[in-house]
Amino acid sequence: MKVIHFSAECYPVAKVGGLADVVGSLPKYLLEQDVDVSVVMPKYGNEWIRNHAFETVFEDTAPLGDWKFEFRIQRQKGDILGFPLYVVDIPKRFDRPGIYADPHTGSGYTDDFERFASFQIAILEWVNRMKDKPDVLHCHDHHTGLIPFMLTQSYRYQDIKHTPTVLTVHNGEYHGVFDRDNVYQLPEFDNQHIGLVDWDGKLNCLAAGLKSCWQITTVSESYMDELAHNSSGLEWLFRNEKQKSQGIINGIDTNVWDPQTDPMVAHHFGKENIPSGKQKNKEVLCEEFGLNPAHPTISYIGRLAYEKGADLLPDLFREYLKNSQPVNFIVLGTGDRQLHHEFLALNKNFVGYFDATLDFNEPLAHQIYAGSDFMLMPSRVEPCGLNQMYSMRYGTVPIVRKIGGLKDTVIDIGEPNGYGITFYDFLHEAARKAVQRALDLYRDQKAMKSIRRRIMSLDFSWNASAKEYIKMYNKLIEK
Incomplete structure (x- = not known):
């Protein structure tokens, strides 16, 4: 054929x-x-x-x-x-x-x-x-x-x-x-x-x-x-x-996206050493951005575009950052110029808790997948989505809107055999609740370890x- x-x-x-x-x-x-x-x-x-x-x-x-x-x-x-x-x-x-x-x-x-x-x-x-x-x-x-x-x-x-x-x-x-x-x-x-x-x-x-x-x-x-x-x-x-x-x-190409061999991450790790591997990569990531590795780290990677729901992020992040909650936010992407201005303002106002790299940087993306605790995807439209699969391959829990391929690949932790955090409505309050559920999960390190092991065992290969x-x-x- x-x-x-x-x-x-x-x-x-x-x-x-x-x-x-x-x-x-x-x-x-x-x-x-x-x-x-x-x-x-x-x-x-x-x-x-x-x-x-x-x-x-x-x-x-x-x-x-x-x-x-x-x-x-x-x-x-x-x-x-x-x-x-x-x-x-x-x-x-x-x-x-x-x-x-x-x-x-x-x-x-x-x-x-x-x-x-x-x-x-x-x-x-x-x-x-x-x-x-x-x-x-x-x-x-x-x-x-x-x-x-x-x-x-x-x-x-x-x-x-x-x-x-x-x-x-x-x-x-x-x-x-x-x-x-x-x-x-x-x-x-x-x-x-x-x-x-x-x-x-x-x-x-x-x-x-x-x-x-x-x-x-x-x-x-x-x-x-x-x-x-x-x-x-x-x-x-x-x-x-x-x-x-x-x-x-x-x-996804599991040969390219493999935390045990990925040349773009600082420390290789697998299912047998998830806690130490994640922590070492998190420390490298947080040092890069001047963040505290003791705090839960939530990242966004993708185009800063309407269909990706990126316009929901500035106010969402600002609400947590103004309340001085112990949480890091990282953004990697490029797109809408107004969002560029908003993220640059957050960079200036919340040093040590927020950082945005407004660029396309493949090696940095791999390190973010390896070092983050959560990956946020609030998409309006998501035909399939690959970032949630990449993140789970690296033991990073997805926070996703229940739409398109995100709906097909992420099961909420509140459901039987669930392993991710989902929300349905494209609303600030719905996204805020999802982020809060992630922070609550992070505090339960036993549950967090179990979910990390589960998502790294899922097969998202072609x-x-x-x-x-x-x-x-x-x-x-x-x-």
Whole structure:
């Protein structure tokens, strides 16, 4: 079975969110189960790509509207990611440091349609010319949503139009919406089928993929249900396509996220020495931020964005910090500029109890997972969530809102066999009560030790989920 994954992100090559982690780990587990799998992504002008060697395996020109563009498909030499990685090199489109936006200004690129349309066209040109055709094309999010449409509708790709396609929705908030006239830049198709790309009079890349693909997946069962009620205007479409939809929970790469071998944490530890291992890493973490390791430490790692519920945090932290409760709060992330200002003010006003690093820092993230007592995730929307799985792998108890994949992966300590702290309503008071429950738990060190041992024994690897994907691929191929 030959499967190719198409994505705008792949860890560690280029990462903005959880999409990169999934695309960078799932293929390894598919390979272990004898799937011939590879990943294709744009060739960005970032540091990782500049520091690694690639060899050209295919080059050509392809149409984009009234003109043609040149492109090259290149394979990373040595397959150091554990699977074949291909990049699409399109001059003047992706050879920039940012993925979706200019990192210096934070502004999105104005030629996004041309960028990702040419990326997807180049992919189909290459697949169309392959001698050994893939059995399944697996697309991820709206950046690759036009592939199923062009594959089935463009006259240029008639020879491969019956290739099964999967579209995985990692975040239904983002649709890839453009002026509808842009559709005429795509390779020629029967204009009677223009409705496949249309949604509310716009060209909607995610909607086009949902309508045209063979199979829709999302990254948790609960999120699959939630999209039918909250997907920024695509609710009816998700309900209408339910018969070809399936939720498969994400996993994590347990080789990368392993406290016994992780090169990014100061002290390695396992289930046999959890208390001492956690304490040593906590001391390192607190020394880094000037905090007291005797206090319970609650952290947040992630984008400072509306869907992550980060706007709930400043007032929540301020309430505890003003009351001089013995608790440390740590924030690692970047995003909304107003939140940056609020966290910087907290840095200034609560030295020794609060610290925010407003940046993306992967090594620091690993140390925070290893040294924190609790990980807070108050998300408005959380398709799957990986941070709660990473934190539990390192013995850090999750405090999460009961939504999407958080609901599927964290059972409240008040329920049978529970091991985390959950709250339902996106309200200050609900989050405050959850944090207070965490502080109460911390005081009961016997219960805390028991929960740490339990969460470090849970299996969140890709093994089970990879088998579900393979089962799905086989069904599509049989069709």
